[in-house]
Amino acid sequence: MKKSIFRIFNIVAFSLVTLTLTNCGSDEPLVIVPGAESGVIENLKVGIMDGNLEEDYTLDAGMSYNLNASFTIDSGAKLTIPAGTRIQAVNGGTSVFIAVLQGGKIDIQGTISSPVIMSSASGNPGDWGGLTICGNATTTAGVGAEAEVGGFIYGGSDDTDNSGSINYLVIKGTGAQISLDSQYNGVSFYAVGSGTSVSNVAVINGSDDGVEFFGGTVSVSNLYLENNEDDAIDWTEGWNGTVNTAYISHTNAGFSTVFEGDKDNGNPKFNNITAISTVGGTALQFKKESGGTITGLSLSGYDVDLDMKDGGATSNIVFSDGYAPVALATEDEMTASGNYFYTLNTSVVPTVSVVDFDWVPTDLSFESSSLQGAVTTNVTLDASISYTLNSSYIVQSGATLTIPAGTKITARDGGTGVYIAVLKGGKIDIQGTAANPVVMASASGAPGDWGGLTICGSATTTAGVDAEAEVGGFIYGGTNDADNSGSIKYLVIKGTGAQINSESQYNGVSFYAVGSGTTIENISVIDGADDGVEFFGGTVSATNLYLENNEDDAVDWTEGWNGTVENAYISHTIEDFSTVFEGDKDNGNPKFNNITAISTTGGTALQFKKTSGGTITNLYLEGYDTNIDMKDNGPLANVIIDGAAATTTADYNTGTKVDVSTWSWKNAGL
DSSP states (O other): OOEEEEEEEETTTTEEEEEEEESSSOSSOOOOOTTTTTTOOTTOEEEEEEEEEOSOEEOOTTSEEEEEEEEEEOTTOEEEEETTOEEEEOSOBTTOEEEEOTTOEEEEEOOSSSOEEEEESSOOTTSBOOEEEEOOSOOTTOTTEEOTTTTOEEOOSOTTOOOEEEEEEEEESOOOBOSSSOBOOSEEEESOOTTSEEEEEEEESOSSOSEEEESOOOOEEEEEEEOOSSEEEEEETTOOOEEEEEEEEEOSTTOOEEEEEOSSOOOOEEEEEEEEESSOOEEEEEOTTOOEEEEEEEEESOSEEEEETTOOOGGGEEETTOOOOEESSOHHHHHHHTOOEEEOOOBOSOSSOGGGGTTSOOOOOOOTTEEEEEEOSOEEOOTTSEEEEEEEEEEOTTOEEEEETTOEEEEOSOBTTOEEEEOTTOEEEEEOOSSSOEEEEESSOOTTSBOOEEEEOOSOOTTOTTEEOTTTTOEEOOSOTTOOOEEEEEEEEESOOOBSSSSOBOOSEEEESOOTTSEEEEEEEESOSSOSEEEESSOOOEEEEEEEOOSSEEEEEETTOOOEEEEEEEEEOSTTOOEEEEEOSSOOOOEEEEEEEEESSOOEEEEEOTTOOEEEEEEEEESOSEEEEETTOOOGGGEEETTEEOOSSOOOOOSOOOOOTTOGGGGTTO
């Protein structure tokens, strides 16, 4: 019979103590002394771990252990790891791991001040296999199933099975690859039962999942999952436990998801989950018929909130906070593309704080120049800093975002996941000047790169009080027509209009029930994939608009907006845009004074749908194939141009052009 040996060295005393455990392992495990290369070996005790453990054993927190090969805890044995113990895994890929077999137990006794650490020397993804626990709870894989890692046997009929306890464990550098389709995870739970206690676990830099559940009933609390390259939390085979409190971060591109649920739906529960990405990506992915119940979800920075990978029913997922999935395409489009993507109007205010995990040794930090998440108190940006907008950046009620003159914000090319929004009760104060405008643009400035700026107010709208916006699910509309959402002066914005679905897109600037107390002056919107500006009800007015090559409408309004636009210059040099103006629904009779629109590619100038209209003074149109289009045969009398009802035959080219020769700010900084 072979023997597994823990070799314990006291370097200073030059004495050797060898503890021999009778079991199946290696005859001669390799001895590694950490620190020997640098000569730092004083007062160092080193233990070597490999083989199989067949009887109870407790490690010594005063020692540093080297995991040189596989180490398995057999049925009937328990490995106890005291607080502060450090286990360094050799960079041995799939041959280096710790596994607890059916009937075995592990007792990790870390504390907030002295967590247990398991890591390779470098902590690089894929250095070693990680921790695997096999239990006797139920799994749809059946009784005595074989794990994809190690060929371990798992699964039984005891849902209260107890595989031990884990508390305050930090694990790093895991995820060694077995095959093209299989890798180890940070911690793998194979049919682990609810009698097992798991809390305060951090998995960092894994090349596969942070944690994965293969059936079973085990629950976990307080997970910290950082930059795991596949899924942060993965489950399959009908797992039906609970995750209470998780903080998940992604700052490295190319990861898979925050959640991946697969196969049968055991309806696991997830309470208080905060996930933050600075690199886009997908948040929640559900395959086959999987699902779950999620409460207290906060997502920030992901391009896709929800991916029903195989077209499963979104009803399998219950969002207790009332979040409703909004499809990013029609059903036919999703079926044709195979992309079943949805957006969620989740909170960007974290439900879990990274401060709660100050026991985790990590150097992760989010650059102060990176804008994302929630603005919950007054924030003033610094014009000397070049900011990157990585995600949604949402000003909450009661907070003000101040952006000084000359500030430049570069939006990540992240589509609908990247935008700035001001919620009801919040304010934005953009303090640009003619010499130093504020600039918001994607790096390439291409149409549809990002979402743009959305402002929600409490003025009246025919959509009613507390209506839901088509973008972000934001709430808008009230009874205060004098509502004040702040001030915008000298803003240049480019590359907006990310598409939500076939019917909806973001605009350059969207005004949702914004009140007349809000100041809007000197705004340039260039190369938007949808509208330049759009007004959804409200009473706000705008002065000095420069709108160039926005692919849908330069100025769009609906829901009874009744403000004024004073001085607007609109340019079309690309084909297939929609219109200069598009008015829709009820006629709030907005006013337009000094409007110049020039096209070199034909197209339609002014379009009015339903019964919409307005009063226009000093109109100059040039180069359009159609000047007036009453789309739904509404009355021309609703449209008053220079004191008379509109006519479909007039040229409207006798007005005085708006002189933008002095508007040097209109494309500054691009």
